[in-house]
Amino acid sequence: MPEAVTDGRHGTVPGEPLRRSGPRFLIRRRQVLGRLAGWSLVESAQTFLFGFALARALDDGFLRGAPAVGIGWLAAAAVCVGAGAYGTARVYGAVADLVEPLRDSLVRKVVRRALYAPDGAAVSRLTHQVEIARDTFAGLVLVSRSFVFVTAGALIGLCSLAPVLLLLVLPPLLLGLALFGWALRPMARRQETFLAADEAIAAETGAALGGLRDITAAGAERTVADATGERFDAEQRASAALARWSMCRVLALGISGRLPIVLLLLGAPWLLGRGVTPGALVGALAYLTQSLLPALQSLMHGLGTSGTRLGVVLRRLTAEPATRPDGARPHRTPHRGTAVELSGVTFAYGPHADPVFRDLDLSVPDGGHLAIVGPSGIGKSTLAGLVAGLLEPGSGEVRRPAVADRVLVPQEAYVFSGTVRENVRYLCTDGRDGSDADLLAAAEKIGAGALLARLGGPDGTLVPSELSAGERQLIALVRAYLAPAPLVVLDEATCHLDPAAEARAERAFAARPGGTLIVVAHRISSALRADRVLVMDGTHARTGRHGDLLRRSALYRELTGGWAHEGPDGAAGAAPLQPAFPARDADGVDAVAGSRLAGDGGHVVAHGPGRQMQDAGDLGDRGALGGQ
Structure with a gap:
């Protein structure tokens, strides 16, 4: 998309x-x-x-x-x-x-x-x-x-x-x-x-x-x-x-x-x-x-x-309709000081489908940085589509900026045959052509400077089939950075980048003057970098800071424990990994948050900070406990 x-x-x-x-x-x-x-x-x-x-x-x-x-x-x-x-x-x-x-x-x-x-x-x-x-x-x-x-x-x-x-x-x-x-x-x-x-x-x-x-x-x-x-x-x-x-x-x-x-x-x-x-x-x-x-x-x-x-x-x-053809309510801009507001939003993909979420309330302030986390398929991209205006809720209200003030970058980045300049500037519809110096500066901030140099600079020819998935994502990120839209929604738009490159790109968007960033997280480090985190668990959601959610949300503790262990800058092992649940066992052994998938036998880990976890099968036990 x-x-x-x-x-x-x-x-x-x-x-x-x-x-x-x-x-x-x-x-x-x-x-x-x-x-x-x-x-x-x-x-x-x-x-x-x-x-x-x-x-x-x-x-x-x-x-x-x-x-x-x-x-x-x-x-x-x-x-x-x-x-x-x-x-x-x-x-x-x-x-x-x-x-x-x-x-x-x-x-x-x-x-x-x-x-x-x-x-x-x-x-x-x-x-x-x-x-x-x-x-x-x-x-x-x-x-x-x-x-x-x-x-x-x-x-x-x-x-x-x-x-x-x-x-x-x-x-x-x-x-x-x-x-x-x-x-x-x-x-x-x-x-x-x-x-x-x-x-x-x-x-x-x-x-x-x-x-x-x-x-x-x-x-x-x-x-x-x-x-x-x-x-x-x-x-x-x-x-x-x-x-x-x-x-x-x-x-x-x-x-x-x-x-x-x-x-x-x-x-x-x-x-x-x-x-x-x-x-x-x-x-x-x-x-x-x-x-x-x-x-x-x-x-x-x-x-x-x-x-x-x-x-x-x-x-x-x-002739444009007064309301959308699907019967949704007219769009309204957010209140002063906020970039996006969702009030009592319920959304389902069809009249008889289970809601992706129900009665969701969310407010993202101007200049805010929100990370959206949750299990795969829970509705994170659906929420991104609602924020970007590609979807309308079944009930409730979504207040979002006008078209020129928001941009969505999806997981599958789109690039087309043409020059680098044509690819990264086609969202610049505000009448400002900008200079190549601005373009190159944006690429450096995003982390695409080396890629643009290899392609021949702004006048270099871009052939989509010759780029990797990560390189296409870098081009799309530079395009969104140069766009005049203050609200940027990254829907796993850095999933093909390494953790350090992802961190650099997110920090660049978060530092844009007057910019608001919403990230559908691909790694836990995206949540560590954000001002606030939205945890989605099906039909409900909970927001807060990383530390607060570790105490208040079992799902967030589970996601944190199951995710790749890394710090806010994307480096592995930057902070100790805490057990997923409070220690209760007298022998100092507790269950790690499980994935709830077939074959999950409930691994164990000692109390206190842990630097690594043994994979299933490493203990060599093939007995009645399932070989864990």
């Missing part, structure tokens, strides 16, 4: 409505829009000249017995076609400059929302809906600006040939466009229903694929198949409803694009009788069939299918 910077500011990921963010996005790229309009004007010049040149070629050339004049006009139209092709090539470059920033922005929003409120639909948003938005936005830009410029060129051309032609063209054109505009909103609603069904399918199938073994073991194949089938049926119904409303697009295209052609042919005698020349009539037909009708087809197909889909997708990708 990679490092995660989580969000939770007032229960939402900061965002703004599409009606404001959309125009703002375009305004910031007004230079790109100006370049796009200029090349579109060059591209559409052929629209005006095509019909006009055809009319002149007939009226002034071929019908008057001057073929050279007619051919000249046609040659001029051909030259404009070449100029239009040149403008089209430049149009695509401007569209790319407009589309790619939108895609990058949407990807960032989707990833941030997935970290804040993960759900099954996040996969559909990132892999499907973002690409829908990218492709349809590009198509919409192309068809909409083409319609505007082509329609303007065609209408200007009709007016230049004979203004009376507009009487037969404009009314049906406006009527069809009005019908199409009226149908857009219902089509968008049906499109949104279709996309919601698609998200439901992604969530349902994702859950089913992840639990195939359990489904088979429980004999629930038919139940899961029926539930999944209902999702596909809902998508089919949504698709059918969308198709029915799409018929309005066909009707609107017939009225606005094809009806003017019929009216022009039916009204030809009337037009010829009012001074419209044959060439002007042919030119008008060329404007309608070769320019206006294709532009209308592209517009209505683009807006009616891709355009409505784009609006729905953008709204779903950019």
